[in-house]
Amino acid sequence: AQSVTQPDIHITVSEGASLELRCNYSYGATPYLFWYVQSPGQGLQLLLKYFSGDTLVQGIKGFEAEFKRSQSSFNLRKPSVHWSDAAEYFCAVGAYDYKLSFGAGTTVTVRA
Amino acid sequence: NAGVTQTPKFQVLKTGQSMTLQCAQDMNHNSMYWYRQDPGMGLRLIYYSASEGTTDKGEVPNGYNVSRLNKREFSLRLESAAPSQTSVYFCASSEYTGVNTEAFFGQGTRLTVV
Numbered sequence: 001a002q003s004v005t006q007p008d009i010h011i012t013v014s015e016g017a018s019l020e021l022r023c024n025y026s027y028g029a030t031p032y033l034f035w036y037v038q039s040p041g042q043g044l045q046l047l048l049k050y051f052s053g054d055t056l057v058q059g060i061k062g063f064e065a066e067f068k069r070s071q072s073s074f075n076l077r078k079p080s081v082h083w084s085d086a087a088e089y090f091c092a093v094g095a096y097d098y099k100l101s102f103g104a105g106t107t108v109t110v111r112a
Numbered sequence: 113n114a115g116v117t118q119t120p121k122f123q124v125l126k127t128g129q130s131m132t133l134q135c136a137q138d139m140n141h142n143s144m145y146w147y148r149q150d151p152g153m154g155l156r157l158i159y160y161s162a163s164e165g166t167t168d169k170g171e172v173p174n175g176y177n178v179s180r181l182n183k184r185e186f187s188l189r190l191e192s193a194a195p196s197q198t199s200v201y202f203c204a205s206s207e208y209t210g211v212n213t214e215a216f217f218g219q220g221t222r223l224t225v226v
Contacts, residue, residue, distance in 0.1 A: 104152050105152075
């Protein structure tokens with residue numbers, strides 16, 4: 001069965017600093033990978049997705065992620081964080097049976 | 113453009129009570145899903161409906177039932193609520209079930225069972 005690990009439960013970053021969120025997946029076939037963001041009291045919004053092709057994927061709100069098959073990773077990055085980026089971020093992998101498996105999430109706090 | 117709408121947003125139940133969570137989408141999607149979100153566990157799939165007229169169990173179906181009322185609506189029922197079902201419930205929809213399809217989420221229902 002597929003699984004996703006997000007090693008960092010909570011990250012604090014200064015506004016304007018760079019951000020990297022880690023995601024490792026376990027899946028026997030070609031992975032389909034997603035990053036979602038959840039702002040407080042809101043549902044999940046898709047930031048970006050990887051299906052195939054270029055391993056560097058651009059998303060909304062200035063985020064990007066890089067797929068590294070050799071490391072089974074799909075880390076999310078943003079060069080300069082804004083206060084509005086404070087949220088919880090979920091990595092997910094699409095499974096053979098069409099069910100998304102989510103990681104436990106990483107909460108990002110942005111300090112002024 | 114409402115997207116995925118869930119009702120209610122908040123609910124408190126007593127142990128043993130029943131209730132139905134409602135979900136409707138206006139994107140003409142074929143597939144719909146119910147997830148629960150618990151701290152430190154991410155989202156876990158309860159049930160899903162690949163298309164109108166079909167439903168299948170997900171990862172944590174025990175204690176729940178679902179109904180795909182029509183293409184737009186997918187409800188989740190708790191027949192006899194238990195404190196372990198205290199959670200935030202999310203409904204989602206996608207154009208079809210496929211690993212390369214994007215899911216759109218509602219804003220969630222926060223359920224407390226006392």
